[in-house]
Amino acid sequence: LAANEGTEKSPQPTARVFHSEHWAVLHGSIKLTSNVKNTLHEAFHGVATVQYLKEKYKWPQEVFSQIDWPAIGTVFGKISTPTRVKHSKLMHSWLPVMTRTARYTKSTDNLCPLCLTVPETQDHIYCCRSPDATKHRAAAWQCCLETLRTKGKTSRHILDAFDSGGTICLQLPPQPVHFTTRPLPDILTTSFGSAQAAQDDIGWQYIFRGFISGAWGTTQELYSHHIEKPTAHWSVEHWKRIVVAALLEFGHSLWKYQNDTKFGKDKQDAARLLRAQLELRVSNRYASKPYLLPKFVHVFEKPLLVRLRQGNRALSAWLRHLESYTTISEHAVDHGGRQRNFRSYLPHQHGSTPPRYLDVAAERALRRRRSAHTTVPPKVIRKVRKARKKTYPQPHPNLAARITRSRFRRQQVPIPIIPVRSSPLIGILPAERTTPE
Numbered sequence: 001l002a003a004n005e006g007t008e009k010s011p012q013p014t015a016r017v018f019h020s021e022h023w024a025v026l027h028g029s030i031k032l033t034s035n036v037k038n039t040l041h042e043a044f045h046g047v048a049t050v051q052y053l054k055e056k057y058k059w060p061q062e063v064f065s066q067i068d069w070p071a072i073g074t075v076f077g078k079i080s081t082p083t084r085v086k087h088s089k090l091m092h093s094w095l096p097v098m099t100r101t102a103r104y105t106k107s108t109d110n111l112c113p114l115c116l117t118v119p120e121t122q123d124h125i126y127c128c129r130s131p132d133a134t135k136h137r138a139a140a141w142q143c144c145l146e147t148l149r150t151k152g153k154t155s156r157h158i159l160d161a162f163d164s165g166g167t168i169c170l171q172l173p174p175q176p177v178h179f180t181t182r183p184l185p186d187i188l189t190t191s192f193g194s195a196q197a198a199q200d201d202i203g204w205q206y207i208f209r210g211f212i213s214g215a216w217g218t219t220q221e222l223y224s225h226h227i228e229k230p231t232a233h234w235s236v237e238h239w240k241r242i243v244v245a246a247l248l249e250f251g252h253s254l255w256k257y258q259n260d261t262k263f264g265k266d267k268q269d270a271a272r273l274l275r276a277q278l279e280l281r282v283s284n285r286y287a288s289k290p291y292l293l294p295k296f297v298h299v300f301e302k303p304l305l306v307r308l309r310q311g312n313r314a315l316s317a318w319l320r321h322l323e324s325y326t327t328i329s330e331h332a333v334d335h336g337g338r339q340r341n342f343r344s345y346l347p348h349q350h351g352s353t354p355p356r357y358l359d360v361a362a363e364r365a366l367r368r369r370r371s372a373h374t375t376v377p378p379k380v381i382r383k384v385r386k387a388r389k390k391t392y393p394q395p396h397p398n399l400a401a402r403i404t405r406s407r408f409r410r411q412q413v414p415i416p417i418i419p420v421r422s423s424p425l426i427g428i429l430p431a432e433r434t435t436p437e
Helices: 035-058 061-068 069-078 081-091 098-105 129-150 156-172 186-202 205-207 215-228 236-264 267-287 294-299 313-336 360-373 400-411
Strands: 025-027 030-032
Touching: 025 035, 030 035, 035 061, 061 186, 069 081, 069 236, 081 156, 081 236, 129 156, 129 236, 156 186, 156 205, 156 215, 186 215, 205 215, 205 236, 215 236, 267 313, 294 313
Parallel strands: none
Antiparallel strands: 025 030
């Protein structure tokens, strides 16, 4: 065996289950001896995942095969579970942005908290027009490119290609100074052109989600072997892992900046921002009052300064009620009449009760207000004599002791009366006292 160790190939695993194994995992007619978990995951969910990605990003099979999926798998295998979850949300547009959370909270307030002009989507995070967001995005992008240059030893021509394609998607001004001014070497012309064309087909906007072309690795390998040789421990797989991880961290940093601006970095900052947002929304409602039916005008009875003294829960409830009243009033005007109850105009079966329109708490608040303003006749209270409860003597705390004493009393013998001996002086009358004459 030692002589044929380098010449013969290792035997292929057979489907036979040996006596010493006791059990085996078979996928079709192939016996799995290693990497069982990933193989089974791919067998059960691989086809559905590929179909989902193709339909979501509108990629044909040719474009889908150009993405460097092994590099993404390597990055996901080296990170922790929480980091893997946040990167998966970033890649598949599952981050909790305002347009996504509004579907769960049933709210219409989905504007970007920075620019306050357009709804906040995940694509909007990469191109928000707010000055603070633009400044942070430019600084984070330069930090990402610097990580690729120093840690990954990336070719300067690849860095210029990433910078030119990324700044267009990020809506940033072009850099005044490029990473290199030298022309592209002839040995890199073919691979560099194919990598850039493949990335154009994939989409430069998806580069911040880790979807890079596999041809970039071929270009970097040629660059490392013929132009600038890095250390002996460098490999193209290690370079791909650095690039994908840096791009994913850049995309997540943009969302984190938006999230910190919206909710704050700690509890005190979050409470301060929540209060400021509530006061701003209430002030805007008072500045531009919507049309309301006559039965709903009571929501603006309190002045703005008095309203702003209320707590967060009261202000949130007031905004929800106002939203319900406004929608009901608009529907009533469109349908040419007042809506007397809180039922919707949605189509329903004849004879069945139509579903409720919006917030049930708004209806309850209106009912409480009506019941508070209606005069209720005084209630006659009649005094009824309570029946006396029959009382019984309390039992003895120690029943055994009481029984013992009663038995003792029954066994008592009456004490005999013994007559006392009469004294000799008893019965002698005293002599009559004579007075002297």
